[in-house]
Amino acid sequence: MREFVFPDASLTSRAGQFVWLAINIEDEKNAPFMVKFPGEAVPTFAVVDSKDESVALRQVGSMTVPQLHAFLDRARIAVASGGGGGQEADEALRAADLHYGARRYKEAAEAYRLALDKAPADWPHYGRAVEALLFSYQQSSDHDRCVDLAQGALKRLAGTPSELTVAAGGLDCALALKADAPDKASRVAATEAEVRRIVADPKVTAAADDVSGAYTFLVQARRAAKDEAGTRRTLEDWAAYLEGAAARAQTPAQRTVFDSHRLAAYLDLGHPERAVPMLEASERDFPQDYNPAARLAAAYQAMKDWDKALAASDRALRLVYGPRKLRVLDIKAEVLKSKGDLAGARRTLEEAVAFADALPPGQRSDARVAALKKKLDSLKAASPAPPS
Numbered sequence: 001m002r003e004f005v006f007p008d009a010s011l012t013s014r015a016g017q018f019v020w021l022a023i024n025i026e027d028e029k030n031a032p033f034m035v036k037f038p039g040e041a042v043p044t045f046a047v048v049d050s051k052d053e054s055v056a057l058r059q060v061g062s063m064t065v066p067q068l069h070a071f072l073d074r075a076r077i078a079v080a081s082g083g084g085g086g087q088e089a090d091e092a093l094r095a096a097d098l099h100y101g102a103r104r105y106k107e108a109a110e111a112y113r114l115a116l117d118k119a120p121a122d123w124p125h126y127g128r129a130v131e132a133l134l135f136s137y138q139q140s141s142d143h144d145r146c147v148d149l150a151q152g153a154l155k156r157l158a159g160t161p162s163e164l165t166v167a168a169g170g171l172d173c174a175l176a177l178k179a180d181a182p183d184k185a186s187r188v189a190a191t192e193a194e195v196r197r198i199v200a201d202p203k204v205t206a207a208a209d210d211v212s213g214a215y216t217f218l219v220q221a222r223r224a225a226k227d228e229a230g231t232r233r234t235l236e237d238w239a240a241y242l243e244g245a246a247a248r249a250q251t252p253a254q255r256t257v258f259d260s261h262r263l264a265a266y267l268d269l270g271h272p273e274r275a276v277p278m279l280e281a282s283e284r285d286f287p288q289d290y291n292p293a294a295r296l297a298a299a300y301q302a303m304k305d306w307d308k309a310l311a312a313s314d315r316a317l318r319l320v321y322g323p324r325k326l327r328v329l330d331i332k333a334e335v336l337k338s339k340g341d342l343a344g345a346r347r348t349l350e351e352a353v354a355f356a357d358a359l360p361p362g363q364r365s366d367a368r369v370a371a372l373k374k375k376l377d378s379l380k381a382a383s384p385a386p387p388s
Helices: 007-015 028-036 065-081 088-101 104-117 124-140 143-157 163-176 184-199 210-224 228-247 253-254 259-269 271-286 290-302 306-317 324-339 340-360 366-382
Strands: 044-049 053-061
Touching: 007 065, 044 065, 053 065, 053 088, 053 253, 065 088, 065 124, 065 163, 088 104, 088 124, 104 124, 124 143, 124 163, 143 163, 143 184, 143 290, 184 210, 210 228, 210 259, 228 259, 253 271, 259 271, 259 290, 271 290, 271 306, 271 324, 290 306, 306 324, 324 340, 324 366, 340 366
Parallel strands: none
Antiparallel strands: 044 053
8 A cells, every 4th residue: 555555646635634654563662552552464544533542443454545535534524523424324333433443343343233234225334334344253253244244245345445355354254164164165165256256357446465365365265175276276366466466566666565475476386486586676676675585585495495595584684673573583493494504593593582572562472482482492302402
């Protein structure tokens, strides 16, 4: 969105309506903000009411320019009036948004259901309310209702950016149903077919990264079906879509938006070498950005080119900060282990554990610390430290 949505000239009309703030979640100075306003995914957008610092409205996931305008219009109403214009559906939506902003997903789901039940046929907030209800179901693991919601809403959402978001969310929930759930296979098949239909439409209105995200669920569906040929075709389709999107980019910054998605596709295809030229170009274009070097380290690791992987990880480590540093250290430790340098791998993991343990609240993850310690303990068992 930073490269494709926020530069849109139509947003200049919003300049005096909001105090705009972008938060780098990797920067340690922003950790207190993340404690106060946590989120489950990136990107997350929130409009905070300055009167009490409550979240008046929140959106998880990307938006197109029209969706962003609609989000901002709704936020102004929510902050100014504390309501939605008097209609029952709008009042219920206001209550739902408050629960959603506070991450009370079960309460939010109940309120969004009420809003949708009360809404007139031409309700302008239908798409956003369905998306928020779907996410609330996902966060509370209510997969049955999630699938039903997606299947029931798609016809009304046809041709809108919400159509793909809801279809992909429905497929995600269908895949998450218990193995013995009634009609799981047919529900997965039905939602998968809808997602395939939408991503195949050249006129799809969803953001490119949302289309890319939808492909990841399609890959999961083919893998769950143990369809190796179908998995391969879907991965190639995903890579081709991303390559086309990158080729249409107007600037190097726009092109690099797709680097992480393309790397993931190439790794899944077993062809990490396809990522090297694009990542080398990104590293040349953005020498102060750790991401290209970190991604090159992952690509070279998959290629078993240990020396280039180590060199790339060291370049990334000179630039990286915050929790992302742990991923680079983890890759470096694995590469060193693969090279047979167990002592070096151990030192690198010890550095990672110490760094993870010292991260401030809002950035520190107990699960991440535990996983690193477990990996370090396993390495220590395999190669005890020499006596001092």
